[in-house]
Amino acid sequence: MRRLWAAIVLPLAVAACGPSQEDAAAYADAVRCYNASSMYSQMFLVTGEQESTRRLLDHAKALRSQAIALGDKIGKDEKAVTAEFKNDDTGYLHRFYIVGGGGSLTPTGFAASEVLYCNLTPLLQQ
Numbered sequence: 001m002r003r004l005w006a007a008i009v010l011p012l013a014v015a016a017c018g019p020s021q022e023d024a025a026a027y028a029d030a031v032r033c034y035n036a037s038s039m040y041s042q043m044f045l046v047t048g049e050q051e052s053t054r055r056l057l058d059h060a061k062a063l064r065s066q067a068i069a070l071g072d073k074i075g076k077d078e079k080a081v082t083a084e085f086k087n088d089d090t091g092y093l094h095r096f097y098i099v100g101g102g103g104s105l106t107p108t109g110f111a112a113s114e115v116l117y118c119n120l121t122p123l124l125q126q
Helices: 002-017 021-046 050-073 078-082 090-096 109-117
Strands: 097-099 105-107
Touching: 021 050, 021 090, 021 097, 021 105, 021 109, 050 078, 090 097, 090 109, 105 109
Parallel strands: none
Antiparallel strands: 097 105
């Protein structure tokens, strides 16, 4: 009988001490939106729109801090969290933009969905 109780109570106690689903979801959103913000800022950098670039990068910086803090709550160290950032990921860049002649960047449908998901447009209209 004691083994039965241990088999029931121990997993519940461990689950109660582990990361919450809300923290894990918030972490995933912070990483996703950090990537979108930093990637989206590149288009504004290329077109010379410094204010939009600054706003997006400031937002990305805040999301980076949030992702690192949430990562700690769910058991990921800073190195593991930063490994999920797409700063130098060429594949992600080409998923986000169509790179044209002369270095132009045209957002793809994926980029549009990430900008919408992360609600980045109102950030640029402040």
